[in-house]
Amino acid sequence: MGKTVRDVLLRALKSLRETAFKEFKFKLEDLDVKEGFSKIPGGMLEKAEHVDVARLIIQNYTESYGIEVTLTVLEAINAREEAAKLMDALKTVDGYTFQEPSSEAGASYRAPVQETAQEATSRDEKHFVDRHRAALIEDVPLVPPILDDLFQDDLLTKQAYNKIYRKSTSEEQMRELYTFVNTWRDKDKDQLLKSLRKHHAPLIKKLESK
Known part of the structure:
Protein backbone atom coordinates (compact mmCIF):
# COMPACT_ATOMS: atom_id res chain seq x y z
CA MET A 1 0.00 0.00 0.00
CA GLY A 106 -4.29 33.31 0.68
CA ALA A 107 -1.27 31.51 2.11
CA SER A 108 1.93 32.99 3.45
CA TYR A 109 4.18 30.05 2.67
CA ARG A 110 7.11 30.53 0.32
CA ALA A 111 8.98 27.40 -0.67
CA PRO A 112 12.61 27.12 0.48
CA VAL A 113 15.08 27.97 -2.28
CA GLN A 114 18.27 26.02 -2.83
CA GLU A 115 21.36 27.84 -1.61
CA THR A 116 24.05 28.87 -4.03
CA ALA A 117 27.62 27.83 -3.22
CA GLN A 118 28.47 31.39 -2.26
CA GLU A 119 25.52 31.59 0.12
CA ALA A 120 26.42 28.27 1.68
CA THR A 121 29.95 29.54 2.33
CA SER A 122 28.79 32.74 3.99
CA ARG A 123 25.65 31.51 5.77
CA ASP A 124 27.39 31.48 9.17
CA GLU A 125 28.00 35.24 8.89
CA LYS A 126 24.86 36.84 10.28
CA HIS A 127 23.05 39.33 8.09
CA PHE A 128 22.61 42.88 9.40
CA VAL A 129 18.88 42.36 10.04
CA ASP A 130 19.69 39.21 12.03
CA ARG A 131 22.48 40.79 14.08
CA HIS A 132 20.27 43.73 15.02
CA ARG A 133 17.01 41.82 15.32
CA ALA A 134 16.25 42.94 18.89
CA ALA A 135 16.99 46.61 18.20
CA LEU A 136 14.94 46.65 14.99
CA ILE A 137 11.96 45.03 16.68
CA GLU A 138 12.11 47.51 19.52
CA ASP A 139 13.05 50.73 17.71
CA VAL A 140 11.45 50.76 14.24
CA PRO A 141 8.69 53.36 14.75
CA LEU A 142 6.62 52.83 11.59
CA VAL A 143 6.23 49.43 9.95
CA PRO A 144 3.50 49.73 7.23
CA PRO A 145 5.75 51.47 4.66
CA ILE A 146 8.20 48.58 5.01
CA LEU A 147 5.39 46.08 4.55
CA ASP A 148 4.35 47.93 1.39
CA ASP A 149 7.86 47.57 -0.03
CA LEU A 150 8.13 43.89 0.86
CA PHE A 151 4.71 43.15 -0.59
CA GLN A 152 5.63 44.94 -3.80
CA ASP A 153 8.84 42.88 -3.98
CA ASP A 154 6.80 39.65 -3.55
CA LEU A 155 8.46 38.86 -0.24
CA LEU A 156 5.14 38.96 1.60
CA THR A 157 1.86 37.53 0.41
CA LYS A 158 -1.39 39.38 0.94
CA GLN A 159 -2.28 37.17 3.88
CA ALA A 160 1.11 37.68 5.54
CA TYR A 161 0.89 41.44 4.96
CA ASN A 162 -2.56 41.64 6.57
CA LYS A 163 -1.55 39.42 9.48
CA ILE A 164 1.39 41.68 10.32
CA TYR A 165 -0.52 44.91 9.70
CA ARG A 166 -3.29 43.93 12.15
CA LYS A 167 -0.88 43.83 15.09
CA SER A 168 -1.58 46.73 17.42
CA THR A 169 1.95 48.12 17.94
CA SER A 170 5.05 48.60 15.82
CA GLU A 171 6.98 46.22 18.06
CA GLU A 172 4.37 43.49 17.61
CA GLN A 173 4.35 44.10 13.85
CA MET A 174 8.13 43.77 13.63
CA ARG A 175 8.12 40.66 15.79
CA GLU A 176 5.53 39.06 13.51
CA LEU A 177 7.47 40.17 10.43
CA TYR A 178 10.54 38.34 11.74
CA THR A 179 8.64 35.04 11.74
CA PHE A 180 8.88 35.35 7.94
CA VAL A 181 12.30 37.03 7.74
CA ASN A 182 13.82 34.09 9.64
CA THR A 183 13.22 31.85 6.61
CA TRP A 184 14.58 34.25 3.95
CA ARG A 185 17.84 34.10 2.08
CA ASP A 186 20.34 36.95 2.40
CA LYS A 187 19.26 38.57 -0.86
CA ASP A 188 15.69 38.78 0.47
CA LYS A 189 16.95 40.25 3.72
CA ASP A 190 18.86 42.78 1.59
CA GLN A 191 15.49 44.03 0.34
CA LEU A 192 14.30 44.49 3.91
CA LEU A 193 17.47 46.39 4.78
CA LYS A 194 17.01 48.55 1.68
CA SER A 195 13.50 49.45 2.84
CA LEU A 196 14.72 50.16 6.37
CA ARG A 197 17.38 52.51 5.00
CA LYS A 198 14.76 54.32 2.93
CA HIS A 199 12.25 54.84 5.71
CA HIS A 200 14.39 54.82 8.87
CA ALA A 201 17.87 55.96 7.81
CA PRO A 202 18.87 57.49 11.19
CA LEU A 203 18.17 54.24 13.02
CA ILE A 204 20.14 52.16 10.51
CA LYS A 205 23.09 54.57 10.64
CA LYS A 206 23.05 54.38 14.43
CA LEU A 207 23.13 50.57 14.35
CA GLU A 208 25.88 50.54 11.71
CA SER A 209 28.06 52.75 13.87
CA LYS A 210 28.02 50.26 16.73
Missing part, protein backbone atom coordinates in the same frame (compact mmCIF):
# COMPACT_ATOMS: atom_id res chain seq x y z
CA GLY A 2 1.46 3.34 -1.07
CA LYS A 3 1.89 6.44 1.06
CA THR A 4 -1.01 8.85 1.40
CA VAL A 5 -1.11 12.60 2.05
CA ARG A 6 -2.26 11.81 5.58
CA ASP A 7 0.77 9.55 6.06
CA VAL A 8 3.34 12.18 5.08
CA LEU A 9 1.49 14.89 7.00
CA LEU A 10 1.52 12.76 10.14
CA ARG A 11 5.20 12.00 9.69
CA ALA A 12 5.97 15.73 9.37
CA LEU A 13 4.10 16.50 12.59
CA LYS A 14 5.84 13.66 14.44
CA SER A 15 9.22 15.03 13.35
CA LEU A 16 8.62 18.18 15.39
CA ARG A 17 10.05 18.37 18.87
CA GLU A 18 7.54 18.61 21.69
CA THR A 19 7.90 22.36 22.13
CA ALA A 20 7.72 22.93 18.36
CA PHE A 21 4.60 20.76 18.12
CA LYS A 22 2.92 22.85 20.84
CA GLU A 23 3.89 26.00 18.97
CA PHE A 24 2.56 24.47 15.75
CA LYS A 25 -0.85 23.92 17.36
CA PHE A 26 -0.83 27.45 18.78
CA LYS A 27 -0.07 28.98 15.38
CA LEU A 28 -2.56 26.68 13.64
CA GLU A 29 -5.31 27.94 15.92
CA ASP A 30 -4.37 31.55 15.13
CA LEU A 31 -3.98 31.12 11.36
CA ASP A 32 -6.00 33.27 8.97
CA VAL A 33 -7.55 30.85 6.51
CA LYS A 34 -9.00 31.28 3.04
CA GLU A 35 -12.62 32.23 2.51
CA GLY A 36 -14.85 29.19 2.71
CA PHE A 37 -12.80 27.54 5.46
CA SER A 38 -13.04 27.88 9.23
CA LYS A 39 -10.31 27.90 11.86
CA ILE A 40 -9.90 24.77 13.94
CA PRO A 41 -11.19 25.60 17.46
CA GLY A 42 -8.46 25.90 20.04
CA GLY A 43 -10.28 23.54 22.37
CA MET A 44 -9.90 20.74 19.82
CA LEU A 45 -6.17 21.40 19.43
CA GLU A 46 -5.07 21.96 23.01
CA LYS A 47 -4.67 18.30 23.99
CA ALA A 48 -4.63 16.83 20.47
CA GLU A 49 -1.86 14.37 19.63
CA HIS A 50 -0.10 14.18 16.26
CA VAL A 51 -2.67 11.82 14.75
CA ASP A 52 -5.53 14.02 15.94
CA VAL A 53 -3.99 17.19 14.47
CA ALA A 54 -3.32 15.50 11.12
CA ARG A 55 -6.94 14.33 11.00
CA LEU A 56 -8.30 17.78 11.93
CA ILE A 57 -6.21 19.47 9.24
CA ILE A 58 -7.46 17.12 6.52
CA GLN A 59 -11.06 17.24 7.73
CA ASN A 60 -11.20 21.03 8.00
CA TYR A 61 -9.10 22.04 5.01
CA THR A 62 -9.06 19.05 2.59
CA GLU A 63 -5.79 17.43 1.51
CA SER A 64 -4.69 20.13 -0.92
CA TYR A 65 -5.35 23.19 1.21
CA GLY A 66 -4.43 21.27 4.36
CA ILE A 67 -0.88 20.83 3.05
CA GLU A 68 -0.73 24.53 2.22
CA VAL A 69 -1.89 25.39 5.74
CA THR A 70 0.67 23.01 7.26
CA LEU A 71 3.53 24.53 5.26
CA THR A 72 2.42 28.03 6.25
CA VAL A 73 2.43 27.12 9.94
CA LEU A 74 5.78 25.33 9.70
CA GLU A 75 7.24 28.47 8.19
CA ALA A 76 5.70 30.61 10.93
CA ILE A 77 7.42 28.56 13.64
CA ASN A 78 10.68 28.55 11.68
CA ALA A 79 10.55 24.79 11.00
CA ARG A 80 11.99 25.21 7.53
CA GLU A 81 13.74 21.86 7.41
CA GLU A 82 10.53 20.01 8.29
CA ALA A 83 8.67 21.98 5.59
CA ALA A 84 11.24 21.01 2.97
CA LYS A 85 11.06 17.35 4.01
CA LEU A 86 7.27 17.44 3.78
CA MET A 87 7.47 18.81 0.25
CA ASP A 88 9.90 16.06 -0.72
CA ALA A 89 7.70 13.39 0.88
CA LEU A 90 4.68 14.57 -1.10
CA LYS A 91 6.50 13.58 -4.29
CA THR A 92 6.28 9.96 -3.17
CA VAL A 93 2.49 10.00 -2.85
CA ASP A 94 0.91 8.28 -5.83
CA GLY A 95 -1.50 10.48 -7.77
CA TYR A 96 -0.74 13.61 -5.76
CA THR A 97 0.70 16.69 -7.43
CA PHE A 98 1.99 19.40 -5.14
CA GLN A 99 1.48 22.97 -6.33
CA GLU A 100 3.25 25.78 -4.54
CA PRO A 101 0.74 28.28 -3.12
CA SER A 102 0.46 31.56 -5.00
CA SER A 103 0.00 34.93 -3.34
CA GLU A 104 -3.60 34.91 -4.50
CA ALA A 105 -4.21 31.63 -2.71
Whole structure:
Protein backbone atom coordinates (compact mmCIF):
# COMPACT_ATOMS: atom_id res chain seq x y z
CA MET A 1 0.00 0.00 0.00
CA GLY A 2 1.46 3.34 -1.07
CA LYS A 3 1.89 6.44 1.06
CA THR A 4 -1.01 8.85 1.40
CA VAL A 5 -1.11 12.60 2.05
CA ARG A 6 -2.26 11.81 5.58
CA ASP A 7 0.77 9.55 6.06
CA VAL A 8 3.34 12.18 5.08
CA LEU A 9 1.49 14.89 7.00
CA LEU A 10 1.52 12.76 10.14
CA ARG A 11 5.20 12.00 9.69
CA ALA A 12 5.97 15.73 9.37
CA LEU A 13 4.10 16.50 12.59
CA LYS A 14 5.84 13.66 14.44
CA SER A 15 9.22 15.03 13.35
CA LEU A 16 8.62 18.18 15.39
CA ARG A 17 10.05 18.37 18.87
CA GLU A 18 7.54 18.61 21.69
CA THR A 19 7.90 22.36 22.13
CA ALA A 20 7.72 22.93 18.36
CA PHE A 21 4.60 20.76 18.12
CA LYS A 22 2.92 22.85 20.84
CA GLU A 23 3.89 26.00 18.97
CA PHE A 24 2.56 24.47 15.75
CA LYS A 25 -0.85 23.92 17.36
CA PHE A 26 -0.83 27.45 18.78
CA LYS A 27 -0.07 28.98 15.38
CA LEU A 28 -2.56 26.68 13.64
CA GLU A 29 -5.31 27.94 15.92
CA ASP A 30 -4.37 31.55 15.13
CA LEU A 31 -3.98 31.12 11.36
CA ASP A 32 -6.00 33.27 8.97
CA VAL A 33 -7.55 30.85 6.51
CA LYS A 34 -9.00 31.28 3.04
CA GLU A 35 -12.62 32.23 2.51
CA GLY A 36 -14.85 29.19 2.71
CA PHE A 37 -12.80 27.54 5.46
CA SER A 38 -13.04 27.88 9.23
CA LYS A 39 -10.31 27.90 11.86
CA ILE A 40 -9.90 24.77 13.94
CA PRO A 41 -11.19 25.60 17.46
CA GLY A 42 -8.46 25.90 20.04
CA GLY A 43 -10.28 23.54 22.37
CA MET A 44 -9.90 20.74 19.82
CA LEU A 45 -6.17 21.40 19.43
CA GLU A 46 -5.07 21.96 23.01
CA LYS A 47 -4.67 18.30 23.99
CA ALA A 48 -4.63 16.83 20.47
CA GLU A 49 -1.86 14.37 19.63
CA HIS A 50 -0.10 14.18 16.26
CA VAL A 51 -2.67 11.82 14.75
CA ASP A 52 -5.53 14.02 15.94
CA VAL A 53 -3.99 17.19 14.47
CA ALA A 54 -3.32 15.50 11.12
CA ARG A 55 -6.94 14.33 11.00
CA LEU A 56 -8.30 17.78 11.93
CA ILE A 57 -6.21 19.47 9.24
CA ILE A 58 -7.46 17.12 6.52
CA GLN A 59 -11.06 17.24 7.73
CA ASN A 60 -11.20 21.03 8.00
CA TYR A 61 -9.10 22.04 5.01
CA THR A 62 -9.06 19.05 2.59
CA GLU A 63 -5.79 17.43 1.51
CA SER A 64 -4.69 20.13 -0.92
CA TYR A 65 -5.35 23.19 1.21
CA GLY A 66 -4.43 21.27 4.36
CA ILE A 67 -0.88 20.83 3.05
CA GLU A 68 -0.73 24.53 2.22
CA VAL A 69 -1.89 25.39 5.74
CA THR A 70 0.67 23.01 7.26
CA LEU A 71 3.53 24.53 5.26
CA THR A 72 2.42 28.03 6.25
CA VAL A 73 2.43 27.12 9.94
CA LEU A 74 5.78 25.33 9.70
CA GLU A 75 7.24 28.47 8.19
CA ALA A 76 5.70 30.61 10.93
CA ILE A 77 7.42 28.56 13.64
CA ASN A 78 10.68 28.55 11.68
CA ALA A 79 10.55 24.79 11.00
CA ARG A 80 11.99 25.21 7.53
CA GLU A 81 13.74 21.86 7.41
CA GLU A 82 10.53 20.01 8.29
CA ALA A 83 8.67 21.98 5.59
CA ALA A 84 11.24 21.01 2.97
CA LYS A 85 11.06 17.35 4.01
CA LEU A 86 7.27 17.44 3.78
CA MET A 87 7.47 18.81 0.25
CA ASP A 88 9.90 16.06 -0.72
CA ALA A 89 7.70 13.39 0.88
CA LEU A 90 4.68 14.57 -1.10
CA LYS A 91 6.50 13.58 -4.29
CA THR A 92 6.28 9.96 -3.17
CA VAL A 93 2.49 10.00 -2.85
CA ASP A 94 0.91 8.28 -5.83
CA GLY A 95 -1.50 10.48 -7.77
CA TYR A 96 -0.74 13.61 -5.76
CA THR A 97 0.70 16.69 -7.43
CA PHE A 98 1.99 19.40 -5.14
CA GLN A 99 1.48 22.97 -6.33
CA GLU A 100 3.25 25.78 -4.54
CA PRO A 101 0.74 28.28 -3.12
CA SER A 102 0.46 31.56 -5.00
CA SER A 103 0.00 34.93 -3.34
CA GLU A 104 -3.60 34.91 -4.50
CA ALA A 105 -4.21 31.63 -2.71
CA GLY A 106 -4.29 33.31 0.68
CA ALA A 107 -1.27 31.51 2.11
CA SER A 108 1.93 32.99 3.45
CA TYR A 109 4.18 30.05 2.67
CA ARG A 110 7.11 30.53 0.32
CA ALA A 111 8.98 27.40 -0.67
CA PRO A 112 12.61 27.12 0.48
CA VAL A 113 15.08 27.97 -2.28
CA GLN A 114 18.27 26.02 -2.83
CA GLU A 115 21.36 27.84 -1.61
CA THR A 116 24.05 28.87 -4.03
CA ALA A 117 27.62 27.83 -3.22
CA GLN A 118 28.47 31.39 -2.26
CA GLU A 119 25.52 31.59 0.12
CA ALA A 120 26.42 28.27 1.68
CA THR A 121 29.95 29.54 2.33
CA SER A 122 28.79 32.74 3.99
CA ARG A 123 25.65 31.51 5.77
CA ASP A 124 27.39 31.48 9.17
CA GLU A 125 28.00 35.24 8.89
CA LYS A 126 24.86 36.84 10.28
CA HIS A 127 23.05 39.33 8.09
CA PHE A 128 22.61 42.88 9.40
CA VAL A 129 18.88 42.36 10.04
CA ASP A 130 19.69 39.21 12.03
CA ARG A 131 22.48 40.79 14.08
CA HIS A 132 20.27 43.73 15.02
CA ARG A 133 17.01 41.82 15.32
CA ALA A 134 16.25 42.94 18.89
CA ALA A 135 16.99 46.61 18.20
CA LEU A 136 14.94 46.65 14.99
CA ILE A 137 11.96 45.03 16.68
CA GLU A 138 12.11 47.51 19.52
CA ASP A 139 13.05 50.73 17.71
CA VAL A 140 11.45 50.76 14.24
CA PRO A 141 8.69 53.36 14.75
CA LEU A 142 6.62 52.83 11.59
CA VAL A 143 6.23 49.43 9.95
CA PRO A 144 3.50 49.73 7.23
CA PRO A 145 5.75 51.47 4.66
CA ILE A 146 8.20 48.58 5.01
CA LEU A 147 5.39 46.08 4.55
CA ASP A 148 4.35 47.93 1.39
CA ASP A 149 7.86 47.57 -0.03
CA LEU A 150 8.13 43.89 0.86
CA PHE A 151 4.71 43.15 -0.59
CA GLN A 152 5.63 44.94 -3.80
CA ASP A 153 8.84 42.88 -3.98
CA ASP A 154 6.80 39.65 -3.55
CA LEU A 155 8.46 38.86 -0.24
CA LEU A 156 5.14 38.96 1.60
CA THR A 157 1.86 37.53 0.41
CA LYS A 158 -1.39 39.38 0.94
CA GLN A 159 -2.28 37.17 3.88
CA ALA A 160 1.11 37.68 5.54
CA TYR A 161 0.89 41.44 4.96
CA ASN A 162 -2.56 41.64 6.57
CA LYS A 163 -1.55 39.42 9.48
CA ILE A 164 1.39 41.68 10.32
CA TYR A 165 -0.52 44.91 9.70
CA ARG A 166 -3.29 43.93 12.15
CA LYS A 167 -0.88 43.83 15.09
CA SER A 168 -1.58 46.73 17.42
CA THR A 169 1.95 48.12 17.94
CA SER A 170 5.05 48.60 15.82
CA GLU A 171 6.98 46.22 18.06
CA GLU A 172 4.37 43.49 17.61
CA GLN A 173 4.35 44.10 13.85
CA MET A 174 8.13 43.77 13.63
CA ARG A 175 8.12 40.66 15.79
CA GLU A 176 5.53 39.06 13.51
CA LEU A 177 7.47 40.17 10.43
CA TYR A 178 10.54 38.34 11.74
CA THR A 179 8.64 35.04 11.74
CA PHE A 180 8.88 35.35 7.94
CA VAL A 181 12.30 37.03 7.74
CA ASN A 182 13.82 34.09 9.64
CA THR A 183 13.22 31.85 6.61
CA TRP A 184 14.58 34.25 3.95
CA ARG A 185 17.84 34.10 2.08
CA ASP A 186 20.34 36.95 2.40
CA LYS A 187 19.26 38.57 -0.86
CA ASP A 188 15.69 38.78 0.47
CA LYS A 189 16.95 40.25 3.72
CA ASP A 190 18.86 42.78 1.59
CA GLN A 191 15.49 44.03 0.34
CA LEU A 192 14.30 44.49 3.91
CA LEU A 193 17.47 46.39 4.78
CA LYS A 194 17.01 48.55 1.68
CA SER A 195 13.50 49.45 2.84
CA LEU A 196 14.72 50.16 6.37
CA ARG A 197 17.38 52.51 5.00
CA LYS A 198 14.76 54.32 2.93
CA HIS A 199 12.25 54.84 5.71
CA HIS A 200 14.39 54.82 8.87
CA ALA A 201 17.87 55.96 7.81
CA PRO A 202 18.87 57.49 11.19
CA LEU A 203 18.17 54.24 13.02
CA ILE A 204 20.14 52.16 10.51
CA LYS A 205 23.09 54.57 10.64
CA LYS A 206 23.05 54.38 14.43
CA LEU A 207 23.13 50.57 14.35
CA GLU A 208 25.88 50.54 11.71
CA SER A 209 28.06 52.75 13.87
CA LYS A 210 28.02 50.26 16.73
